Amino acid sequence: MREVRIFELEHDEPATAWRVARPSIFKVISGEIWLTIEGDGEDHWLATGQSIELPRRAVAWISAGQSGARFALASGSERTATKPMAGSPVLNWLPRWLGAA
Numbered sequence: 001m002r003e004v005r006i007f008e009l010e011h012d013e014p015a016t017a018w019r020v021a022r023p024s025i026f027k028v029i030s031g032e033i034w035l036t037i038e039g040d041g042e043d044h045w046l047a048t049g050q051s052i053e054l055p056r057r058a059v060a061w062i063s064a065g066q067s068g069a070r071f072a073l074a075s076g077s078e079r080t081a082t083k084p085m086a087g088s089p090v091l092n093w094l095p096r097w098l099g100a101a
Helices: none
Strands: 004-009 016-019 024-037 043-047 051-054 059-075
Touching: 004 024, 043 051
Parallel strands: none
Antiparallel strands: 004 059, 016 059, 024 043, 024 051, 024 059
16 A cells, blocks of 8 residues: 655745655656755756655655646655656556546
């Protein structure tokens, strides 16, 4: 079983740090998100429908693009690699009524 949480960020909100307790999938439902993971030399700009896996114990910093953003965070992934997963069918666990699947 997975826990799925939905969040919204406004453009003018400060960057937020997340400590990942267990492997999770971060998926942008609408808008654009800037995401960087401490220790990873790469920043990620994720648009609607794009996802990234966050490994356990990672600290991820996020901020919304110009029009704000809505995103889902789902825990329970068994994978540990951190990599973008644009439009991956693995993420079909999001309910269709969210318009994200």
